Amino acid sequence: MHKTFVSLFSLFLSCFILLSGIGLINVLLPVRMNLDGLSTEVIGIVLSLYYVGLLIGALYSTSLIKRAGHIRMFAGCVSLGAVSILLCSLYSDAALWGAMRIVMGFCIACAFTAMESWLSDSSSKETRGQVLAIYNAVVLAGLFGGQFFINVASPQDNMLFVIAGILMCIAVIPVVMSSHPGPVIEEFSSMSLRLLYKRSPLGVVSCLISGMLYSAIFNLLPVFAKEFDITGFQLSLYMGAAIFGAFVLQFPVGFLSDRFDRRTVLFVLLLISASAGIAVTLLAPMGITWAVFLATGITCGIIACTYPLSITEALDKLKQSEIVSAMSSMILAFALGGVLGPYSASLVMDKFGGSALFYFLGLVQLLLACFVVFRMTVRAALPIEEQENFVMQGSVITSAVELDPRTEYHEPQHEPCSEVETTVMVATTDPKLAVELALVIAKVNAQRGIEVAEALAALANINVLDLYQTMSKIIPAHSTELRAALKID
Template sequence: MIRHFLPVFALLLGSSFLLFAGGINGLILPVRGSAEGFSAFSLGLLGTGWAIGYMAGCVLTPRLVANVGHVRAFGAMAAIAAVSMLGSAIILTPWAWIALRGVCGFCFAGAAMIVESWLSDQAAPDQRGRIFGVYTMVNLGAVTAGQMTLTLGDTSGFLFFAVGAIFYCLALVPTALSSSSNPAPLVAARLDMKALWRNSPVAVFAVFWVGVSNSAFGTLAPVYAERTGLVLAAIAFFTSLPILAGALAQIPVGILSDRMDRRKVLVGIALAALIADALFITLAPEGRIPNFVLAAILGGSIFAMYPVIVAHANDHAAPGTSIQISGGLLLLYGAGGIIGPLMAGWAMTAFADRALFMVTAGAHVLVIVYTLWRISRREAVDDADKTAFQAAPGGRSSTPQTAALGASDAEVQAEADTAANL
């Protein structure tokens, strides 16, 4: 078993460095920005900037890699991501941070795609699923570790910006030393709205609003936690716990969605998320335990929605199109990610910190209502025609290449054959 992972160990290590730095970067900015007196609206724009940069990275990276090669493109992106993080420590203004966060999002998406391309190229056909599972777990652990690292020092200084930049640079090493000279070409993301809508209206509608909800919470949860009075260690745990809960929830959710109409499963977990939203709004919980419990319920719900939506869309996908459909849905998720932090940041500034959950609740209500309506209009897919549910990282850390890494060799080849015939 271990020998199968030796060829990809260095790449998994590089990915863990990248996600560790991303965990630090994603938490230090809202925590430090709140301490500097930045408004919730400007901190929400950090998430908007990240989403714009991330989407651009998913779209443009394949062309860049085709021009300059994997190693050079990855080196440039890791270096620029490190520079953008150091720049945030030097220029303490919201508008500079928003622009730098967008640059970092672009570089982060591109770097992740290149690592995933290398992993996909080196994975043996019979080990692809296991390697994808290990890759997902490594990334989850790295993000969580990066966030929890902030509890070990003072966030008011330069330290954590420097540590994050160091790990962005360390992510360079495995690809620079890789013996793989010709990794597979990267998957290009294309947004064909008509094709996506014909394939599954529920997936198109739901993935956008889940992007709104998840990005709003993912960006501004640290701001909410800080203004609720939680200390730094509790803030880090408050932001990490939903991710862990979401990862664990994908196991029972995946089993359930393979056995019944995935749309009903989506409605169920959206309803659970809505209940958590309502409790945050009505109870205004104070202290660690009530906030942790509600955050776990909310995270276990919202971070399990994305893979259910992708699996439902792939159930209807024509042969050889599943990877492109997953890439298109990712771009729609990213479009929601642009709007979500903007809406939530404005609401928290104009009303109260709990307005964050009014935005997420609105998104979840729309998902529930529309999905129930579509259930009444279209029959469920037969169990025999379903694709297997596959746990996946949250949309904010997925790329079009993630879908290719998680696919079987037959699916990858079918996708390539379809693209060649276009």
């Protein structure tokens, strides 16, 4: 595992820096729009448009990455995301910011698809669960740390937009400077939402509702905080409590969901979350800060856990071979909920005030709890030993489908490049010429040359040691990687 982590360090570093920029902009935008005097309804529309872009990106990112490659697509999309943030600093215009939110959502979806495919390609059956856990921890750490940058300057200045743009530009550097050639992405067919609903009505509905809840609370929480004068560094701590709760509560919730009827666990958690949310609204006017922070952390943590609980509930009703195709539909349901959440919540807040946010969330959670009870009456509980294991998932990401330990693991199949096929064909009749071809290819592209050398090493008429000694002189910086590919001790 240590070797895998070292090889993925540059990717984790890029991910952390990228999420730091996203964490800053997620807090900055609602605060800035509120300061600019925009109505809560307009703020909700602008924030909802991010999930429109996220949905478009989730649908088309795979084909785009296949066309341009992972590293170039990651660099291009993150750079375009930085441009969208910097454009927001030029004009305080809701239409411009809404358009840029769509661009940002699209870019982030493509970037996460690239990162998660890379992680899946670099992990084995034994390590991918640990890789997923580290990945989720890095994502949440980036979000947690990023929103503290809002204290560097006034939200009314443009400096914070520039800082967020700089962070996203820096995030490109570790990946593009990595010696990793980039992964191979696999496409999976998606199970239709209609079919998935027939198999697991509760899984689909709760996933859709979790998208509404998550997007509403984490986008509009700064607007709620402003009404009770939670600003500046205190706002960072407040948002930090929400993110911390989203991370910490995954562990006890996962423990309980694997040992009891998952629907019962979900029902109880929804009641606790709704109660904690209402407590926030009652305690905030009293100025009891620590209690407000604690109650917010609890309700935000439970809301964040609703997504992985929804996925696991759906997987309980599926065959092993159907899990991957079903997960992509679950992501779609969550994204649709994400589009609806901020806007619907903003309508309520615009009419009844910022304090209505938690009342709205509590009502939605109680409606979902009623649906849970209904499903418990029409279908018997699955035996505990037959339930799928709970897996920590970050709702902000695209679920890391290929990394999920519950899916069937398939060793990545790398299609041989044309240079490999040609050189191997030549080697069957003229080994010396094949080695010379490999050297020419290595001069142009070191990684491609190593692939060709690895293919030649499998042939009986090739002297592997001579091949290594000759090629290592051509690409001395990659001698260690070449030695590993040729399996030379």
